[in-house]
Amino acid sequence: MSKGEQTRQRIIEEAATIFNQRGYEATSMQDVMDATGLEKGGLYRHFASKEELAAEALRYALDRSVRRRTQDLGDLAGAIERLKFCVKRFVETPSIVPGGCPLMNAATYANEGRPVLRELARKSLTEWRDRLCELILEGVHSGKIRQETDARRIANVMIATLEGAIMMSRLERSKEPLRDAQLALDAVLDGIALEEAPLREASLSV
């Protein structure tokens, strides 16, 4: 990465936090200059406008937060375990970029009059749901999840519950809503799980 690219990347990372914490309207290019220590010329060399910087910053924040929520599931074997791990990771680290969930923040502040930011948030929501649906369908194919499961509905409910809970947890400065969400979603996931071998053995022994 060239020095210019490094500077550009540093600006994006600093701006991502500021936009995520304050929202689009309350953030000025001056705030970004203050945070990065750059002069006006240095900042505008990389970004022609606040709109352009905000879009790059949001893309970065969404990539870090939303995509990561379904990545690196590592060596977890079962589909249900993978889905529960997605929930657990969200509950334990709800905001990788400070300021709460960038998807929810952008959905709120970009809903009117900010079509570029809105579209980034919308795409990111679709990707998150698609990835959860994939995990569910993998479970159906491998015989770990009930055939009749409505993958889209389960994915929607997982996202809705987690997003609502992070809003509540931030507002109340308490982990309780997120922990309650985890308990509820674990129960939903247990509900779509096909019974495992130990349970079948148990019923055989009756």
Place this chain on the structure above:
Amino acid sequence: MSKGEQTRQRIIEEAATIFNQRGYEATSMQDVMDATGLEKGGLYRHFASKEELAAEALRYALDRSVRRRTQDLGDLAGAIERLKFCVKRFVETPSIVPGGCPLMNAATYANEGRPVLRELARKSLTEWRDRLCELILEGVHSGKIRQETDARRIANVMIATLEGAIMMSRLERSKEPLRDAQLALDAVLDGIALEEAPLREASLSV
């Protein structure tokens, strides 16, 4: 109501919609003047500052939206029916004040540096949860809901799921996430319901 009080009320109602749609930062007193047709003097006679008007407007929006969500349950007899009706009404009319849920909007835009607005949102969340808990406990006392039900947890999950779903539905301009939330919450509520007389009769006949 005097003419002055009527004007004041009209300003609050117009401002509630504007603040709810655009957020605190993007709304100016000029926007409110444009919407109400009032001159500067007329507006500032009633509200000394944007902060003061925003607080009154948010109080009004929260009153209309959040409190109403658990009110007027009319002649619904059972606790489960009442709780399901709260969910149904939210899904059918998610934003009484245009611009989405004022609780979520305020929680997002007022989280940093706006302690008065933040506190209004926090109180409103507490009231909503308290009211749902009351409905659940009434059901426990009347024998319609399982004794061991964790009322706070159920209430938190109801609010989280609905709030997350309204964010998704607005972003995608689709009712689907809200309808999926309703199906999931109806299942949660069926899960805490005590079996009704017909079921007990059925088991007696076995």
